[in-house]
Amino acid sequence: MLIPKPLILFIDAYDSFSNNIISLLETTLDVSVRTIKIDNPALATDAGLHEELRHYVAVICGPGPGHPAKEEDVGLIRRIWKLSENELLPVLGICLGFQSLCLEFGAKVRRLKGPQHGIVRRIQHAGENKVEGQQSIFHNVGEIAATLYQSLCVDIGQDSVPNGQWEVQKWKPSTRCPDLQPLAWVEHDLSIANDAGVEDARVLVAVQHVSKPFWALQYHPESICTNPESTKVLEQWFFHATCWNNLHRKRRLSFDGPIQGRTAVRESLLSQHEKTRLEKLDGHMGLTSIVPKIHAVNDLVCHSLVVPIPANVSVVEISEIVQGDRGDRIVFESSNAHEKSVGSADVRGKYSIIGLEIDDCLRYEYTSGENSLRSICRKPGDQYSQILDIDPYGGIWPFLAKHLDRRQVLNVVPAEVGKESPFWGGFMGYTTYELGLQSIGVIPVKTGASNVGRPDLSFAWVTRSMVIDHVKNIIYLQELAPNSDASKSASWQNRIRSLLQNALPPVSNFLLNGTMVHIRNMARLPAKFTQRNPFQSTLRNTSSESVLSITTPEDADYEQKVHKCQESIRSGDSYEICLTDQTLVTLRKSRSISSWDLYKTLRSRQPAPFASYIRLGSATLVSASPERFLKYSAEGKCELRPMKGTVRKSAEVSTLAQATALLDIPKEKAENLMIVDLVRHDLHGVCGSGNVAVPRLMVVEEYKSVFQMISIVQGQIPQAVDPDLKWHMREKEVEEAMRKRYTGLDVLAASLPPGSMTGAPKKRSCEILQEIEGGKDRSLYSGVVGYMDVAGRGDWSVTIRCMFKWDDEDGVEIFETGEKIETETWHIGAGGAVTALSTARGEREEMLTKLSGTLGLFRQ
Numbered sequence: 072m073l074i075p076k077p078l079i080l081f082i083d084a085y086d087s088f089s090n091n092i093i094s095l096l097e098t099t100l101d102v103s104v105r106t107i108k109i110d111n112p113a114l115a116t117d118a119g120l121h122e123e124l125r126h127y128v129a130v131i132c133g134p135g136p137g138h139p140a141k142e143e144d145v146g147l148i149r150r151i152w153k154l155s156e157n158e159l160l161p162v163l164g165i166c167l168g169f170q171s172l173c174l175e176f177g178a179k180v181r182r183l184k185g186p187q188h189g190i191v192r193r194i195q196h197a198g199e200n201k202v203e204g205q206q207s208i209f210h211n212v213g214e215i216a217a218t219l220y221q222s223l224c225v226d227i228g229q230d231s232v233p234n235g236q237w238e239v240q241k242w243k244p245s246t247r248c249p250d251l252q253p254l255a256w257v258e259h260d261l262s263i264a265n266d267a268g269v270e271d272a273r274v275l276v277a278v279q280h281v282s283k284p285f286w287a288l289q290y291h292p293e294s295i296c297t298n299p300e301s302t303k304v305l306e307q308w309f310f311h312a313t314c315w316n317n318l319h320r321k322r323r324l325s326f327d328g329p330i331q332g333r334t335a336v337r338e339s340l341l342s343q344h345e346k347t348r349l350e351k352l353d354g355h356m357g358l359t360s361i362v363p364k365i366h367a368v369n370d371l372v373c374h375s376l377v378v379p380i381p382a383n384v385s386v387v388e389i390s391e392i393v394q395g396d397r398g399d400r401i402v403f404e405s406s407n408a409h410e411k412s413v414g415s416a417d418v419r420g421k422y423s424i425i426g427l428e429i430d431d432c433l434r435y436e437y438t439s440g441e442n443s444l445r446s447i448c449r450k451p452g453d454q455y456s457q458i459l460d461i462d463p464y465g466g467i468w469p470f471l472a473k474h475l476d477r478r479q480v481l482n483v484v485p486a487e488v489g490k491e492s493p494f495w496g497g498f499m500g501y502t503t504y505e506l507g508l509q510s511i512g513v514i515p516v517k518t519g520a521s522n523v524g525r526p527d528l529s530f531a532w533v534t535r536s537m538v539i540d541h542v543k544n545i546i547y548l549q550e551l552a553p554n555s556d557a558s559k560s561a562s563w564q565n566r567i568r569s570l571l572q573n574a575l576p577p578v579s580n581f582l583l584n585g586t587m588v589h590i591r592n593m594a595r596l597p598a599k600f601t602q603r604n605p606f607q608s609t610l611r612n613t614s615s616e617s618v619l620s621i622t623t624p625e626d627a628d629y630e631q632k633v634h635k636c637q638e639s640i641r642s643g644d645s646y647e648i649c650l651t652d653q654t655l656v657t658l659r660k661s662r663s664i665s666s667w668d669l670y671k672t673l674r675s676r677q678p679a680p681f682a683s684y685i686r687l688g689s690a691t692l693v694s695a696s697p698e699r700f701l702k703y704s705a706e707g708k709c710e711l712r713p714m715k716g717t718v719r720k721s722a723e724v725s726t727l728a729q730a731t732a733l734l735d736i737p738k739e740k741a742e743n744l745m746i747v748d749l750v751r752h753d754l755h756g757v758c759g760s761g762n763v764a765v766p767r768l769m770v771v772e773e774y775k776s777v778f779q780m781i782s783i784v785q786g787q788i789p790q791a792v793d794p795d796l797k798w799h800m801r802e803k804e805v806e807e808a809m810r811k812r813y814t815g816l817d818v819l820a821a822s823l824p825p826g827s828m829t830g831a832p833k834k835r836s837c838e839i840l841q842e843i844e845g846g847k848d849r850s851l852y853s854g855v856v857g858y859m860d861v862a863g864r865g866d867w868s869v870t871i872r873c874m875f876k877w878d879d880e881d882g883v884e885i886f887e888t889g890e891k892i893e894t895e896t897w898h899i900g901a902g903g904a905v906t907a908l909s910t911a912r913g914e915r916e917e918m919l920t921k922l923s924g925t926l927g928l929f930r931q
């Protein structure tokens with residue numbers, strides 16, 4: 072029989088690091104953690120709270136945005152300190168929880184003179200012998216270097232202790248707070264210059280209540296940059312907590328009865344779908360009448376044909392040969408494939424993907440806030456536009472998860488040829504920033520009527536595709552179709568292969584031990600294919616002639632917004648805020664430069680590992696994104712690659728070594744660290760405790776016009792069936808586990824909007840941004856673009872360094888001369904992370920640097 076582990080309750084104040092703390096607790100201590108939000112209505116009454124607490128051996132009052140004196144920021148936490156002797160149990164406060172405890176027992180809470188977010192400091196603790204009469208939770212603990220995330224601090228009277236008395240006084244309870252035993256401090260000699268924004272000489276960072284089982288830490292033990300020594304403090308806290316329970320706990324622990332606390336790992340999308348389905352069945356409503364039929368296609372396979380291509384043929388040329396240069400189109404391109412100095416080896420463009428026949432694809436469009444989606448197909452002979460109610464599926468994400476699940480494809484034919492292709496077919500498309508806001512419970516303030524009904528998610532179901540392998544110089548021509556349709560697929564593939572072979576110079580090739588070998592004859596290439604981009608020079612002239620207006624953010628206005636972000640940081644409401652703004656470019660619509668032409672120029676001027684062109688429905692996106700958001704494999708390995716820290720290339724900073732030195736400062740490292748910790752939290756929410764790692768931390772990469780600091784966060788998605796246990800399970804149990812399994816889509820749904828575009832904590836920072844950015848939709852900018860394939864794989868980029876337009880903004884301008892001009896308006900978003908250490912001017916310049924790559928298309 073399995074013995075249940077003791078339960079700890081984590082009270083979550085809507086922070087973006089909570090799951091990291093839970094992971095640390097569950098991997099360090101032999102406990103399970105359940106979590107509730109500070110405003111859980113089920114615990115609004117004291118009776119409800121007391122009932123809930125009966126399940127737990129201890130409570131953690133977590134960190135969070137805001138101020139401990141504000142009821143809406145701490146909620147339940149404040150009531151924990153007031154528990155009567157009968158209900159009392161051990162508690163550890165962390166950061167906001169620490170501040171709340173100190174406030175309750177007499178401390179003043181004040182703003183730090185220099186906020187400390189993502190800054191690593193040495194913790195001076197009392198160790199074993201300074202606290203009289205008892206061992207503290209720092210007993211036998213060595214040196215701790217810990218990350219701070221705080222704008223506020225508590226003052227138990229230390230500010231007024233004269234220097235001469237400090238060493239004696241600092242470990243004693245103060246007259247202001249006789250119940251609080253100080254356990255640790257961060258100290259700084261202010262006469263020594265520092266670049267971490269330190270302006271406070273003494274900050275209390277750990278306390279213990281002298282008679283109640285309350286302990287608290289102001290630093291963040293779970294941060295990736297806090298050293299492992301600090302976990303000893305948690306172990307000792309739990310030891311003290313257990314001893315206290317054994318000696319003093321009045322209320323007996325309960326192992327049964329209703330419990331509000333939930334595991335930090337969210338329910339899988341497929342399980343949510345299943346649950347909704349069963350609920351409907353329970354209601355005897357007859358499932359078939361509620362759930363719209365999606366045909367299960369059980370015998371789908373991916374038919375694949377490999378076509379060799381000459382080495383220097385571009386993705387643009389391939390796309391034009393097969394698709395012409397008009398119509399809907401989706402191209403995900405590693406446009407840095409041949410640029411050794413762009414990106415690092417792991418993203419140096421191995422593959423590009425082209426979705427084919429996008430005009431004819433089934434397309435799903437969803438607008439956030441709605442409970443239905445549009446399913447659209449414009450295929451000649453099979454045209455329809457349907458509204459599907461997604462409530463019966465449990466929402467948009469469970470709906471998509473189920474759609475993919477029913478079309479899972481396990482085989483590619485012939486297997487030895489197509490198995491290396493990273494994409495066999497599936498969804499390709501985009502989601503907006505506002506879709507992400509919906510998933511974290513921030514209601515977007517939609518301004519203006521024009522954007523009503525625009526899709527926040529648009530995915531084409533791509534069954535015919537090309538994957539270009541830039542290393543092997545081959546194309547996979549692929550079609551998803553029933554196994555029995557092999558000959559139909561073959562005739563389509565042969566047709567496309569002929570198209571390519573007729574248009575491209577010949578390539579001799581043969582298979583050697585299963586590997587394709589090419590013999591290329593460069594001398595035979597026609598001139599068209601040796602020129603990198605034949606359209607570039609024409610566009611340069613035409614585009615500047617077509618520009619009717621460019622509206623960039625006003626300097627003073629942008630700087631004002633940076634100050635507003637910093638005010639929210641100083642008040643404790645945010646640790647870092649990714650401020651952005653939009654530039655509008657209105658063009659004379661002309662047949663001679665299409666969006667595709669713009670893409671062609673951008674991709675060659677700003678080579679990037681995650682470039683993309685999307686023309687889908689009423690949206691057009693032209694992107695040179697350097698940032699991978701999320702990649703996952705069919706086996707559940709996932710990887711996020713947040714970027715934070717940007718330097719413009721210039722004569723002074725032209726090498727990677729120079730940029731690395733420039734970014735190796737607390738301001739830049741803090742920006743990156745905060746997002747790494749936030750992304751770890753998002754990933755822990757699906758992968759579970761102990762299943763997230765950071766194999767690369769703060770490494771600088773070179774791009775065409777900037778240097779970027781990146782980190783890599785990896786996780787393992789829980790497997791439906793443990794291979795070791797599978798043999799002990801009945802077939803039905805295995806089936807059920809598979810029906811409810813987690814996929815990469817769970818991670819995607821749990822991590823939007825991308826943390827690098829929000830700041831931390833995510834929810835509060837996004838709310839602040841709604842206000843500061845004036846409720847303007849960021850729309851495609853700050854969203855993600857990518858694919859989820861039928862074999863369970865996915866790759867998504869953050870939509871930055873891009874421009875987009877909506878067809879509904881196309882207009883007509885009438886000049887005084889009476890001339891009528893058709894116009895289109897492009898949006899270019901740009902911004903950067905604001906921290907306490909930012910300067911308004913520096914932030915504005917950073918925004919302009921990021922803008923310049925894309926805006927440059929219109930300025931020459």
Ligand SMILES: C=C(O[C@@H]1C=C(C(=O)O)C=C[C@H]1O)C(=O)O
Nearest residue numbers: 714716717827871901902903904
């Ligand atoms: C906000 C943008 O970029 C984001 C912000 C970065 C930063 O603050 O250093 C770096 C990469 C992106 O995650 C943008 O390109 O507009």
Ligand SMILES: NC(=O)CC[C@H](N)C(=O)O
Nearest residue numbers: 134135166167222223643
């Ligand atoms: N990380 C936290 O809990 C921060 C607490 C509080 N909002 C502050 O800024 O000081």
